[in-house]
Amino acid sequence: MAMAPQARRAGRPRSAVLGRARITAAARRIIEARGYPALTMSALARSLGVSPSALYNHAASKQQLLQWIQEDVMAGVDSSGFGRLPLDDALRLWATSYRDVFARHAPLVPVIAVLPVAGSPRTLRMYEDVAAGFLGAGWAEEDVAAAIIATESFIFGSALDATAPLDIFDAGEHAARFPAFSGAVARQRASGMPSAEAAFGLGLEALIAGLMTRGPGGPAASRSSS
Structure with missing residues (x-):
């Protein structure tokens, strides 16, 4: 008996695409919940479910994150x-x-x-x-x-x-x-x-x-x- 062809996976990725808007929103949530000192690149990466290296591919530094937050607010x-x-x-x-x-x-x-x-x-x-x-x-x-x-x-x-x-x-x-x-x-x-x-x-x-x-x-x- 011939095997039924496997269903094609949906093209949309399982996790949200990492980008400026998502990173900025997550950084704001950390500051608003726990204060500015709690915002670190490693803490932000954890909240986004990504590695720090993946985060650095989008945001070069904490200073850039703050500038994005400033622009957003x-x-x-x-x-x-x-x-x-x-x-x-x-x-x-x-x-x-x-x-x-x-x-x-x-x-x-x-x-x-x-x-x-x-x-x-x-x-x-x-x-x-x-x-x-x-x-x-x-x-x-x-x-x-x-x-x-x-x-x-x-x-x-x-x-x-x-x-x-x-x-x-x-x-x-x-x-x-x-x-x-x-x-x-x-x-x-x-x-x-x-x-x-x-x-x-x-x-x-x-x-x-x-x-x-x-x-x-x-x-x-x-x-x-x-």
Whole structure:
């Protein structure tokens, strides 16, 4: 009796193809679960089920991995308002989207905040949009970088605050000794808005109002030019 021909194997490989997107996602998972120190090339290779040598065929170093992560995360930040909206509205859109992205990926804040931008064209594009927005609004060139850095510092801090425990400011048994602060915390909690959201909204508006005094016609700009 003739043997039946063997079924042909499917062309798709049994394991997912190793590539930049898969490697980046795995590296992000390690950092978000266990922190930046846990991200090593050997740990990443194990999480992907490949040998370190196979990983090095795609990612030359840990630094390159971090640049890929930076590019991936920054894709969610919206800087499209600059040049299209008034500067204050563009800042609100940018800062809110930036904070929301990093609130979802708070463990990445200490990594991205100190990572050089030269390896991330997407981050550089964002900064270009923001800088062009300030310049287009008439800002002095020497003030633009400081304004961006100050705003970004507030954004990163707010992103970390968004992940803090809800009772972080509860004085507990010491509440009676510190009535002003404890009362303010209780009153804010009674409003129903999470403290991190209230703080971000208030802080962002205060920051933008202060920045606007540096623009053309603002009192700070007038004093510096006199």
